[in-house]
Structures are given as structure tokens and as C-alpha cells.
Amino acid sequence: MAAKPRPKSDAPDASDRVSRIREGVTAAILEHRLLPGMKLGEDEIGEIYGASRTLVRTALQQLAHEGIVNIEKNRGAFVARPTPADAREVFEARRLIELTIVDHACDAVSPAWLDRLQRHLAEEREAELRGDARASVRLSGEFHRLIAEMSGHSIYLGFLKELIARSSLIILLYRRHDTPACGTDHHAGIVAAIRKRDREAARAQMLSHLDEIEAELFLKDPAADELRLADVLGA
Amino acid sequence: MAAKPRPKSDAPDASDRVSRIREGVTAAILEHRLLPGMKLGEDEIGEIYGASRTLVRTALQQLAHEGIVNIEKNRGAFVARPTPADAREVFEARRLIELTIVDHACDAVSPAWLDRLQRHLAEEREAELRGDARASVRLSGEFHRLIAEMSGHSIYLGFLKELIARSSLIILLYRRHDTPACGTDHHAGIVAAIRKRDREAARAQMLSHLDEIEAELFLKDPAADELRLADVLGA
DNA sequence: TGGGCGAAGATTGTATAAAGTTTCGCCTGT
DNA sequence: ACAGGCGAAACTTTATACAATCTTCGCCCA
Numbered sequence: 001m002a003a004k005p006r007p008k009s010d011a012p013d014a015s016d017r018v019s020r021i022r023e024g025v026t027a028a029i030l031e032h033r034l035l036p037g038m039k040l041g042e043d044e045i046g047e048i049y050g051a052s053r054t055l056v057r058t059a060l061q062q063l064a065h066e067g068i069v070n071i072e073k074n075r076g077a078f079v080a081r082p083t084p085a086d087a088r089e090v091f092e093a094r095r096l097i098e099l100t101i102v103d104h105a106c107d108a109v110s111p112a113w114l115d116r117l118q119r120h121l122a123e124e125r126e127a128e129l130r131g132d133a134r135a136s137v138r139l140s141g142e143f144h145r146l147i148a149e150m151s152g153h154s155i156y157l158g159f160l161k162e163l164i165a166r167s168s169l170i171i172l173l174y175r176r177h178d179t180p181a182c183g184t185d186h187h188a189g190i191v192a193a194i195r196k197r198d199r200e201a202a203r204a205q206m207l208s209h210l211d212e213i214e215a216e217l218f219l220k221d222p223a224a225d226e227l228r229l230a231d232v233l234g235a
Numbered sequence: 236m237a238a239k240p241r242p243k244s245d246a247p248d249a250s251d252r253v254s255r256i257r258e259g260v261t262a263a264i265l266e267h268r269l270l271p272g273m274k275l276g277e278d279e280i281g282e283i284y285g286a287s288r289t290l291v292r293t294a295l296q297q298l299a300h301e302g303i304v305n306i307e308k309n310r311g312a313f314v315a316r317p318t319p320a321d322a323r324e325v326f327e328a329r330r331l332i333e334l335t336i337v338d339h340a341c342d343a344v345s346p347a348w349l350d351r352l353q354r355h356l357a358e359e360r361e362a363e364l365r366g367d368a369r370a371s372v373r374l375s376g377e378f379h380r381l382i383a384e385m386s387g388h389s390i391y392l393g394f395l396k397e398l399i400a401r402s403s404l405i406i407l408l409y410r411r412h413d414t415p416a417c418g419t420d421h422h423a424g425i426v427a428a429i430r431k432r433d434r435e436a437a438r439a440q441m442l443s444h445l446d447e448i449e450a451e452l453f454l455k456d457p458a459a460d461e462l463r464l465a466d467v468l469g470a
Numbered sequence: 471t472g473g474g475c476g477a478a479g480a481t482t483g484t485a486t487a488a489a490g491t492t493t494c495g496c497c498t499g500t
Numbered sequence: 501a502c503a504g505g506c507g508a509a510a511c512t513t514t515a516t517a518c519a520a521t522c523t524t525c526g527c528c529c530a
Binding site: 288311 | 482
Binding site: 252286287288289290308309310 | 513514515516520521522523
């Protein structure tokens, strides 16, 4: 199923060695195996992926540009530790962009896309049934990316990919309770609205979905204190 | 005035060697000294800046991520050549983001910011008087970046920096006549609205400003032909 | 004379080694 | 006993060398 022969270079994340590293580290971060603030040694990662530090460095720089890794001069790379302020910015940006994206998705609806969305929803439900929280977070992000791809706007897609990665980090950092299923029903509702080409409904669904995710976070001052403490400890 | 002592590493574009390369190449592209499609040889740039290919490569990768440079595998880096479709996406994204940004700018207005905006407008008028089209384009971009900084949203700022860079490239590529002053008056109007904290007026001004810029472009099919011609001449 | 094949040149991708910086441990002096 | 400084180790940063790939020019053949 992964043997889709691309004639040229359709996707930037193709089969390069550095992309494999980047996606591996991304997955590790998003699946909570790498905690925020952790050191990402070049030798360490290079050994894991059997690659030279040159490639590791390239991947790390790309991740830094995506906002899920911080590179400090002469110190090295660390898993990003978004502040509550960052979190609010990310979700505000997501509201802005994704409300527009669903609009476009309603225009671009097609049987092929609907099928793909449907299959994704099934996958999400399966992971949810399994109680696999990590997979749920990952698939939730992929759902939003799917809609962005559907919109056909490569710029929005690029922006949203960054925002989703940071969101996953934020959710894993700040969510109150181990939210078992943060909105698979919402996703289904969004798909339903898109199928009906009902822009207003789609926007409303998406908005309440994002609001609910953000509402489940713990972004008050106590979190800032916690962060500041870690800051002193880190620097 | 530029002596704002940053204790740590507040700005990513600090005084690194790679940043100097990146900014130099960016300026060259935005000032139309490097035409779209031109080859950016690593040795060539390295020689110019007295740097090793390692650093040049890093800078080029960052520029590629910003969207003003294309890197083709085993071929090298080239100045990006945005298509009309790209241009439309860029301006749609700018409309979306900048309308929100001016909203926030109205909230963040302060004497210091107003002074900075005023000084920038003076600088723009001066360049316009000089008839320096290159400086005008650059300063126009910086005006929008200034408002983004004013909004205090680092995410919007980052997104907009990319969009502005690509916009400059697009404007230099597709504008119909050598537009002498593409909207310095608009900028003044936007500043006036921001000073009065009039969100609605600011949004309206910004929207008409962006629309006018896009309207001055030549984004039809003939433009594609024009591009192809340049292609043959360039490569 | 036009087209295809092939080798030389050039350029990029990758790895390795040297250089500089930070950090941590240890030692000495008060 | 504790604070401050010295030194070594580990790491990142930068540069250089090697390998793989593509382009180009020239040559041969139909």
C-alpha cells in the first residue's frame, strides 16, 4: 500500500534518508516517547538511524523550522516546550486557517476524497476502540491534514502541518485528563457537513471542534509557573 | 536604536554566518538582482561570502523552506519561480492572515509603535520620491512585517515573513507596469486607522490594499507564456 | 547530416576530521 | 566547609575530502 510510484517529486517528504529521520523523530515526539525539553544528541540519533551527523543535522534544522524542536547555539537540539502563550497562538491560528480550509474542502468534495475521509474515520474509530491514545492523537492530526490537502491550497497545507505538529505537542503537554477520544464524533460531523457541501455547518463543526480541544487544555497561570520553574532548571 | 541588548537568543536571525548568507541572498532575490529560475551554485555563493559549502547549504535549505528557493535533488538550488496559481494562493493567505493581524495591531497600539510606524512611512515616501522601485518593494514588505510584529503573534509573524518574501518575488515577476508607488497612501491610511483603534476601518484599508496589489498583477494565462519565454532564456 | 552513445567535467550528496565552545568535575585557597 | 577557578571531556560547529550523480561535449554510425 505504500508502493505508490511517484514519477517525479510530488511530495517533499519522499524517501530521502533525512526525511526518514525527520519523520521518525517527529513520530517519537508526537507519540510522547520524547518528552519536551529532552536533548536530541546528533550522535545519538545518527547511531539509531545509521546515518551521519550531517543528515541528522539537516533533519533537526527542518524540525526546528517546524517549531517542534529548539536549537540553541553550541548547546544542541531539544524537544520544544511550548508555553501556554504559544498554545493559545497555535489554536488561534488553527481556527483562522482551518475555518477557511473547510470552506475550500466543501468545494473540492469528490467521491475519491469522501472515500478517503471515510477510511480515515474508520481508522480513527479503531484506534479509539483499542484505547491507543498515541495513535488517536496522531490520527487526529492526520485528519486535519487530510482536509488541508483536500482544500488544494499548498500554502495552507504547509502552515497547518506546522500547527498540527505543535498542537500534538501541546495536547500531550497540557491536556487535563487523559482524554480518551477528543472528538472523533466531531470529525465525523465535519465529514458529513463536507459531504453535503454545507459550508456553514462545516465551519461551525470545525470551530466547535477546535474550541473543545482547546477547552480541554490547562492553559492557566499555574501552568506558566510550572513552566517558569522548569525554565530556571533548564537554563 | 539597534542596540537592544538581547540577553540570550531572542531573534533567530542574529549574527550567525549562515544568517548573513541567507539575508544576503534574500536581498539579492528581492531586489531583482537574481532572476527567478537562476542557478544558485553552492561553490559560487560560498566564494562570495567566504564561507564553506556547509554553511551555504544550510542557508539554502532555510530559503527553500521559506519558499523563495527551490532545491532539486542532485541538480542544485534555484531561485523560485512562483506560478500564477502560487501567486493567488499567496495573496489569499495574506488576506486571511493580515486582516486578523491588523485587528490585533489595533489592540496593541502604543506611542512607541506609532512612532515606529510613522518613521517607516517617512522612509517609504523618501524611497518613493527617489524613484527607487527596489527599495519601495522592500520597504513595503517591511511595513507589513512591522504590523505583524506589532500584533505580537509570533506564529502569524513567521507565516507572514514567508508570504511577504514570496510576494516580493511575485510582484517583481508579474506586475504590469513599473508601478511607481503601489500603495504608500494605503499604508498611511492603515496606520491612521490603527491609531484610531478603528478595527473595521483598518481591516477595510488592509483588504483594499492587498486587493489593489493583486489587481496590478498579470496573473492570466499569458503570464504563463511570458514565464516560459524567460525559462528558455534563463536555462 | 542528424541522432544516439560515451567519456570527461562539473556539481551535488555524504562522511569524516579538525576547531571552537560549553559543561562538568576537581582542586585549591580562604 | 564552601566558593571560585582551572582543566579535561563531550558536544556542536565548521571545513575538507570522497563518492555518486548529472550535464555536456565530442565522436561515431546510420
